[in-house]
Amino acid sequence: MTAPLAILQARTSSRRLPGKALLDFHGLPLAVIAAKRAGNKGARVIVATSEDASDDALAETLKRHGVNMIRGPLDNVLERFLIAVGDIPDAAPVIRLTADNILPDGALIAEVLADFEAQELDYITTTDPASGLPYGCAVEITRAGHLREAAAQAQTEYDREHVTPFICRNYDVGVFTRHADVKFSHLRTTIDCLDDFNALHGATPPDQDLTYLPWQEWVSHLRISSAAPLGACAVRDMVLGTAQLGMAYGIAPRGRPSEVESLAMLRRAITEGVSHLDTARAYGNSEALIGRLMSQGWAGRTGIVTKLSPLDELTPQSARAEVEARAEVSLLQSQLALGVGKLDTVLLHRAAHLNAWDGAAFDVLRQWRDDGRVRRIGISVQSPRELDMALSHDEIDHVQLPCNILDHRWDAAAERLRAIRRVRELTVHVRSALLQGLLTTNDPSLWRRAHSEDARLITDWLARQAVDFRREGAVDLCLAWARGLDWADGVLVGCDSLVQLQETTRFFTKPALSQSEVAALAAQRPELDPRSLDPARWRPEPVSEKPE
Incomplete structure (x- = not known):
């Protein structure tokens, strides 16, 4: 059986973190780690870098570490992919990876490829949040023929730089969801800037052979690191x-x-x-x-x-x-x-x-x-x-x-x-x-500034509703109500x-309040003076007298 082809794009002229492909990450350059992890189950990995002089050091580094590579135009990544694809059949799958996403390993790539072939897809990706995978655990797979078509039809720099947009516009997009239940899509593992590098570097377990560290284990360390989100989901609202x-x-x-x-x-x-x-x-x-x-x-x-x-x-x-x-x-x-x-x-x-x-x-x-x-x-x-x-x-x-x-x-x-x-x-x-x-606040002086002379009527109502709707207090209740609109x-x-x-x-x-809960609260809320609802009409804060 022919080994699947994985093409990993890399360059050193990144605008946000120049030279990141060569950054030492626990003993190996990032591009080398990404390539070796992608090939640890037998995939044929080719790094597609540029022929620009700015990537000469990267090319030498890859050669020194025994990583296959090709070189092509700096500003046309899609053309580099065609060089790497060579003359393989149009129906052959091609895996797209990037050097700033070092978590994908051979096992994950094999799983995505299996779903791609089993469903006879034209394109599949892990980059959709529905995959449940972190942002940066990115694997895309398409057909060699689609890449050739994209290269022939590409009209914009965006299409040529990002390789697959033409394919996504013209063919059905499949999403890899085998691990959707892990719910890690709010985590970030890509290395786009120095803060990203430091976050992932600090979350990486010491004394590990990163070529073979399973992606799930790596993510589990990231999840408990200080740089990770504190919540179990993204706060999109x-x-x-x-x-x-x-x-x-x-x-x-x-x-x-x-x-x-x-x-x-x-x-x-x-x-x-x-x-x-x-x-x-x-x-x-x-x-x-x-x-x-x-x-x-x-x-x-x-x-x-x-x-x-x-x-x-x-x-x-x-x-x-x-x-x-x-x-x-x-x-x-x-x-x-x-x-x-x-x-x-x-x-x-x-x-x-x-x-x-x-x-x-x-x-x-x-x-x-x-x-x-x-x-x-x-x-x-x-x-x-x-x-x-x-x-x-x-x-x-x-x-x-x-x-x-x-x-x-x-x-x-x-x-x-x-x-x-x-x-x-x-x-x-x-x-x-x-x-x-x-x-x-329960401070009556602040409520009086807002034209409410009986703050207890409001604060007691908010406290009761927080209890009735199983919320931690007024802040939780008010935010959950607004989020439920x-x-x-x-x-x-x-x-x-x-x-x-x-x-x-x-x-x-x-969870936000449900529509029925939002309506129930709206139906029983106390009436406020219209001036209380408009901060522009509140009384000014009293000026403290300065001691003479």
Whole structure:
């Protein structure tokens, strides 16, 4: 029987971690470990590197370790695969691996290949979360003929760099699910940046022959390491608000965390699997902190929502040209602070700016999206009336609104949101699920600032419902309720310390409330003064008198 062909792409000119293929990992270069593990059950492994001078050292290293290789164009990985494939039959399976994913071993590859052949597939992958495998335990298998077709048809740099996109667009995609029950998809084993390298290096058991260490055993060590997610699943419905990282925020702010702690919080949030980081031009140095982390190799691992400047320097009479210039400057400043050429999602910070100045500010957002400089645009609203205004614009991709367990104002709007989301893509993030921290406190002075003279009525009700719905307390209850809203994609929560973040993410790993539970709570919640639901209308904090 002919040994299956595994092609492992590798280069040293990685943008995020240059030279990583040659990094020493417990005694061997990464590319050598990846190749030897892939071949430890008999697969024929060929490393496909480039003929560029930057890969001469890699080629010499592979030769020294007895690893087969070919060299081809630096910027056309697909062409390198064709060189490695040679003249094998079109129907022959070809396994695609990468040198920065060193966990796949011969046993895993054999299992994926068996499913591929048994199901007579055109393509199979372990990279889908449904596989249950960690991100970075990546094995793809296709047919040699499909690679030849892809090379002949490839029109973009993306197709030529990533090898299989053409195949995935034109053939059915199979997902390897034999190990789906291990539920490790929230773990990360790829080596994309220095933090990834250090995390996997630290989780690797000492004095092991990494050529033969079973992938399951390696993952079990990673699972209990300090770099691993604390929860048993990713917190995909959590959005980390970063206002607290750049400014004092909330009804009882505790002070900004240090820059070191702020960066640790961002790393932890991404590690736990938050869907987005939420920031704004108005949030102090929040954007800059996020940009600093992204520059360290964390880019692309989570969405980033930012907001246009509040444009406070403008007046209702400001000329359109000035509005457009201010909006352009805000967007450029966000690009610079975040260190990106294309912004992920940008919202109008104030809903009034949707139509103010004859729509000039929103027109700038639309133009940036049309020009490919912003992926999605949207709006932050304060009230159902503002939401109705926003939903009349089909160009809006993203809405952020304040809603909490005591807020009855959104009940009528919920059905319209559901109806729109059935016919077009619209992301909805709920913020202020804890009413800027008010729902977490029993301090009557804070409640009085929010126009609630009888705090016990509210706090006692929250405590009773937490018990009745088997929740740990008011915070758990309020977050579970917001997460249970079927018209929302994520719940935005801010944290002012790493400890608080870890506790919050733990709540997000628990099941959300069901639709019937959400409705039951909504039906019996106490009525709040409308001013209590709008932090902009709260009484200012009393100013302490300074001693003379």
